[in-house]
Amino acid sequence: MSVSAAASPARSGPLPPAASLDEIRALVRGAPGPDTDARARTEAREPTLTKPAGSLGRLEELACWLATWQGRHPPALDRIRCVVFAGNHGVATRGVSVYPPEVTHQMVANFQAGGAAVNQLCRANGADLAVIPLDLDRPTAPFDEAPAMTEAEVLEALNAGLTLDLSGVDALIVGEMGIGNTTAAAALSQALFGGTAVDWVGRGTGLDDNGLARKRAVVSAAIARHGDALRDPLEALRRVGGRELAAMAGGALAARHARVPVFMDGFICSAALAVWQAMDSHGLDHCLAAHVSMEPGHQRLLAALGKRPLMTLDMRLGEGSGALTCLGLLRSAVACHVGMATFAEAGVTDKDPA
Template identity: 60%
Template sequence: MIRFENRAAFAAALADLPGPDGSALAAARARQASLTKPAGSLGRLEDIAVFMAGWQGRTRPRAERIRAVVFAGNHGVAARGVSAYPSEVTAQMVANFEAGGAAINALTAACGAALSVVPLDLDRPTRDITREPALSEAECLEALDRGAAAVSADSDLFFVGEMGIGNTTPAAALAAQVFGGAAADWVGRGTGLDDAGVARKAEAVTAALALHGAACEDAFETLRRLGGREIAAMAGAVLAARHLRVPVLLDGFITCAAMAPLFAGNRDVLAHCLAAHCSAEAGHARLLDRFGLDPLLHLGMRLGEGSGAAVAAQIVRSALAAHDGMATFAEAAVASSVSGAS
């Protein structure tokens, strides 16, 4: 199991990242070239199959063991009126997840993913980031470890989601800290804020950046000061998945914001990730652009919970079904030189 015993261990894990299996990549590309279709005719489905082969180390990758984890945490900054809902809703939604009544329950069932829910000290919100760091060093390490512990090495595909009233505010702060720009460039309506609420959110982000910006000297310190328990847990989970060579689907704005400090520390950190979708939250498209990731879907979703990744998992399954199930030209006795004729 991957663990981050101290901040040095986290930094070392971020600095030394394994790559995909080159032999599996080459073999998967060769298989794609031999299948009964014109070259490139399945578009990104072909790229997805090759990507999955490289990270799974298999010429014919699979998506039989898809695992999803929703991390939940509460935020001190929520008391500043940056969400349309009170913090009590976080625990209520966790109960809904556990009872099977949320969107992520339905969507993971549809894509065949096993879902786990990890509440992180919901009775102990982070500190208000406009006044002090969100987490102590020990609390941040604990959250990173809780995330890493949620990843199974035998997973074929993994994705994370989150639940935390007010968490688009620290997400916007993380994005602004890493990539620059004014708070207004990164804040959005979140759970449905009115204009006054968006203004309060921008003010909170501006205050947090003024307080912590100069001290955000590395990925760990940025997460600790501006993030939250569920945000750090997602970062820990995705970094652990990299070390286990488990491919990842990235969900929405908050998930991607959790990756921003890691990306600043090592621009290769998301090489094992596919962007599941581009959400309707204002800063998500900007984050994906900074990461150089092209999302699989544009559906106007903004729920969080890992919901966009659950939908995109169906596309991955389709890509692998075609890659594995199609006949080759030789098997079908089809002449490859005329296979694309109409």
């Protein structure tokens, strides 16, 4: 992805659906870089505010990062969109979750009825919510035996996120629901960053020791089954990912082209979006790690991505819940940068230049 100083304007309206994975690759190569003018204007204002330099810590960094990737100064967080994608996994039949696959359908109904955690967190933090189920009656193939998706299927799922209309949106949160998807996230993480199943596989929704051993065995079998094909990040997503992971990745790519920063949720979201960084070292510069989850692979994954999480709250729910919870911090960063008086405006003596 481009990191040139010349900032391209935000795209108006949604991207058209990609016709092939090569078109997806072209979108990655042609994605806009940081807006260095907006960053410079933010950096110039920050030292003039009525506080000691650096005294607001990461809040100052966040204001600058938001302006840089929104491509404007001052930054704003008036409209946040949370999109939850749901998909079903054939690997769920392998005993890798304590919940049966039909729970995905049931939780989608719960989201739509307003009864889930994501509904309450959107309401509490002023975010819009959309729920997009992806072929729930057609699970992906068990990826320890075959590729999870055909090329047409993974492209369709990528396009579900890529074609989001982000006009007027200040930041995007992508969440997920899918029984078995921590197994997909672990397999995808191992495919992208190496290691072993022990490094990446956790207990998910509460597996006992036997379940954990089964889950590790499934991931190990998948990595062995697909072998060198996993060296291509998009092929890894196709072979060991899932529809909702691909859709989240598509949404993050759409956001990059629309100059909309992305607040990353937990392990599953991070694994899905990691595909872009595996393709380009700057592929996730517009994405912020909101929190580190209790899933053990997440901390390892954030380290591999070079992402420092904002919060550690021992969360492991998914749905975009961790990213939604951090919105208060991000709004505080914007409020201080935009609303504080300068030393000159307040008639406060700045530090002694001597």
